[in-house]
Amino acid sequence: MARIYFHCSNSEGVCFDQSGAAVEDLAEVRAHAARVVQSLIMLQDPEDWRDWTLHVSDDLDEEIFALPFSSLLGKPH
Numbered sequence: 001m002a003r004i005y006f007h008c009s010n011s012e013g014v015c016f017d018q019s020g021a022a023v024e025d026l027a028e029v030r031a032h033a034a035r036v037v038q039s040l041i042m043l044q045d046p047e048d049w050r051d052w053t054l055h056v057s058d059d060l061d062e063e064i065f066a067l068p069f070s071s072l073l074g075k076p077h
Contacts, residue, residue: 001022001023001024002022002023002058002059003020003021003022003023003058003059004020004021004022004023004029004032004056004057004058004059004064005017005020005056005057005058005059005061006020006021006032006033006036006054006055006056007054007055007057008036008040008052008053008054008055009052009053009055010051010052010053011051020059026064029056029064030065033054033056033065033067034067034072036054037049037054037067037069037072038072040052040069041069041072041073049069049070049073050069050070050073051069052068052069053066053067053068053069054066054067054068054069
């Protein structure tokens with residue numbers, strides 16, 4: 001089991017995940033990343049999330065992959 005961190009960034013800065021999540025495999029990491037992004041974009045908040053990216057990193061702070069919020073939001077109308 002590995003501890004993985006889910007940091008969010010946009011052009012103005014970074015929100016660091018201090019606690020991370022224990023995960024078993026890459027499929028679980030990808031599912032958790034999608035849930036993190038979905039939970040943030042569902043907030044009752046005027047934030048335009050299209051500029052944000054979720055950076056998934058291991059406990060050595062090596063990035064595993066990045067998930068742009070826009071990939072789950074689609075294009076604006």
